[in-house]
Amino acid sequence: MSSSTIESAGSSTSSRTLRNAVIRFAGNSQDGIQSIGGFLARLAGRTAQEVMTYMTIPSTISGGPSIFQVHIGSGQVLTSGDEADVLVAFYQHSYDGHISSLRDGGICLYDSTPTSMERDAVVNLKHERGIKHIGIPFTSATVEAVGGSPRDRGKNMFVMGLICAVFNLDRDKLVGIIARQFGKKDEQVLRNAMLAFDAGYAYQVGDLDRFFFEHGEAEAGHRISTDGNQMLTLGLLAAGVRYGAAYPITPWSTIMETLRTELPKYGGIYVQAEDELAAVSLTIGAAFAGHLAVTGSSGPGLSLKMEALSYASMAELPLIVINVQRGGPSTGLPTSVEQSDLMQAIYGSHGDCPRIVLAPQDVEDCFYIALEAGKLARKYSCPVIILSDQALSSRIEAFHEPDVDMHWVEPTLNLTPKDAEFKPYPLERTTHHAAPGTKMLGGKYPVVTGLEHDEWGHPSGSPKMHSAMTNKRRRKLLDAAAEIAAPKVHGDLEGDVLLVGWGSTYGPLRESTDRLRAEGYKAGHLHLRHIHPLPNGIQPVLNHYKHIVVVEMNDYGAYGYGQLAMLLRARFCNPAIRSVCKTDGLAFRIKDIVTGVEKHLAGVD
Template sequence: QAEDEIAAVSMAIGSSYSGRVAVTGSSGPGLSLKSEAIGWAVMAEMPLVMIDVQRAGPSTGMATSMEQSDLNIACFGAHGDAPRVVIAPANVEDCFYTAIEAVNIARKYSVPVIILTDQAISTRIEAFPMPDLEKVVQDISPTFETQKEFEPYDLDAVDGITNHKPPGTRVESGKYPVITGLEHDEMGHPTSSPVLHTKMQAKRRRKLQKLASELTCPEVYGPDEGNVLLIGWGSTQGSMRESVERARKAGDSISCLTMRHIMPMPNGLENIFDGFHHVYVVETNDEGLNGYGQLCGLLRAKFCDPKIEGINKTDGLTWRESDILKREQEKLEAAQN
């Protein structure tokens, strides 16, 4: 038990530097406090897994009520351009496998990964098939193989992906790298070179663009084409699917999908959206100044498609299928007027 949130994330980063990917967790206020250290991990390209169990905010807010209002800080919570990975599991079983995925991504891409869940999932009891531990358990012990030369920030690395070697690894050249939160050259030495800063920013960006190209698009629950597509993330999955089943029995043309990979998003989502006349993003957060929630804002920014609209609420309660369908019908009626 660390003395505070800043110490916790710093200890986790130190563990990752030593060769063992570490996990730290909190809720929204804790993520705010951890943000500076997360920015350091982005700059140093240090693997890290951070879990945020969202609750209603801001500040202490409603500490025992659910909300999905930490998406923006999870994606952008650090000064400067600080790309990181954000994954939102949809249920208890998904949390188990997402944790494994998060560690693997953090190690492969040398990047912080934030697992964004919420109070509705964290307090839920849910049965799922026993995992095959022989398949999912991995040996991720650090290796200390001697290196002839080693540059932890090699600009010629394929897709910008490089990895650190744990302290104690012998480098035959005698040139050992430095780890710092300052902008740096390929050996980690601090620099203010405009050329190197531009190249390093591109390196940190390109590796997540590579990750996006490897992600699988989420499956559509229902037909691949129709009138309405509901999009959600996290704990909205169950309510959305029940809404789709109920509406389709009544003859409506409606489907849904749940997004797990929020930052970066998988390539090809626009091809799914093209199959529907209306795309409504169901979230438990405020509609904001522009009339749509946080995931909806990311989707509109990425695809510049005005048919992507938000369905939002902030009462601290999970969505009921009747509420989703009522709001969906209100949206359709407004579109016809």
């Protein structure tokens, strides 16, 4: 048996030990499949397992078809899985739409409830590729256990109990997670949930093996399971952010909602503004007052913020801006993933408008990227944009809880008196403004402005001064590029091909590199967290490979290259840089990347 997959059951039930399993729940968004997927992910984090999840949800209020995929492993888990080992199909349309995602020889558990009770129960099966089909009456069995009409069924909890039994999961810990989730609601809600769970747990599946996961290899220590938006929020709090404003938009909104709840506990405030321009302007006001502040949105909202961000660059004010990217353009694909806002983040505003752009590589890194954004914004007095994406925002991963106390920044308003030589915009130094209320010992108070200005902030139309100030603002990026260490290469340090990526493609690229190496290629992987400016040490790394393939979730564009690939080609003038891109709103699979890379290696474009 492969150590990374489930073999389908034989003719008699037995037990099998697993290192990995990929389970896909397919139903409708109203069925609570996200809830039970989240329960499994949290359980993995409490049992030394590794986990990564992936979900799709409709963008319409009325809901519709949805999936939640969970990859649980005893060792390292870098992706949510190319193919499912087990498919749980709630409806016929779920079965039809996702049976192709099940690997050869996989197991399909489907709702066999009579159509008189569930109109869209699964009745038409495709007996192919060695897939084992097992019909279980999710709906009718849940109604029998809980009572009520099929509409009140809660069959997701029945399925949760069923999966717990089949995979011999830690029932006590799982029940504790469920109790904490539903215990906040009416007592009857928890009672019904547990009745359904117990019914699924006790259901006799029949001719199906029972599976046991090997003991998790995660090191001892307190581990947590959560998503990228929560870790960004925690990182902002630890970085000393206490103020800001935003406007709700998917998939950013949960960061805003958490900040609105948490910041008052630390003496701060977060405002839900009437629109995106008001939100960024309020945030700039907090930065002007001497505080590190944050605003955020998704691509459409960042477009509306761009004029004010240009002001922040000219006025040299420190603030953090988060873009949780989604499919575009326009309203686009609000609940799907894409990495198409990179050029917008770097060049979106009018004029030469320097700002720093960072991108977290996984859920845990969201915490540390927020910390770094705070440090860079303060050090260089400029906007710092964090490019997250829909996959990171909703993906659940398990990892050791960060030492918040070690990283905690307690913000203090600096009102230290300034001497007579203080200038808000010194040509030879980085700007660090005096907060309003600071005593100016020379009696001359500074001006902060979006007009081009001299060193005192007074408006200036001098061509010489404009050139000097433009150079001063650019110098921040040059200094930052020299400060940032080049990322380390995973795999071979020279050879046939270097895979380059950014953001949430980290795991798939790492695993694709390992697969290419297993096939005999000398391959490496370079992942960029600092997108703009690029670290100075990258060029020597690129020169050690015959082919450089940049993998990203955006379009090839008019010139045949993705956005990061275009940036790298412009920066390094290296003709070996090519692209593998996709724009289907779905995360990269390993086989997508490996196939695309092998085409380039074979000279097939």
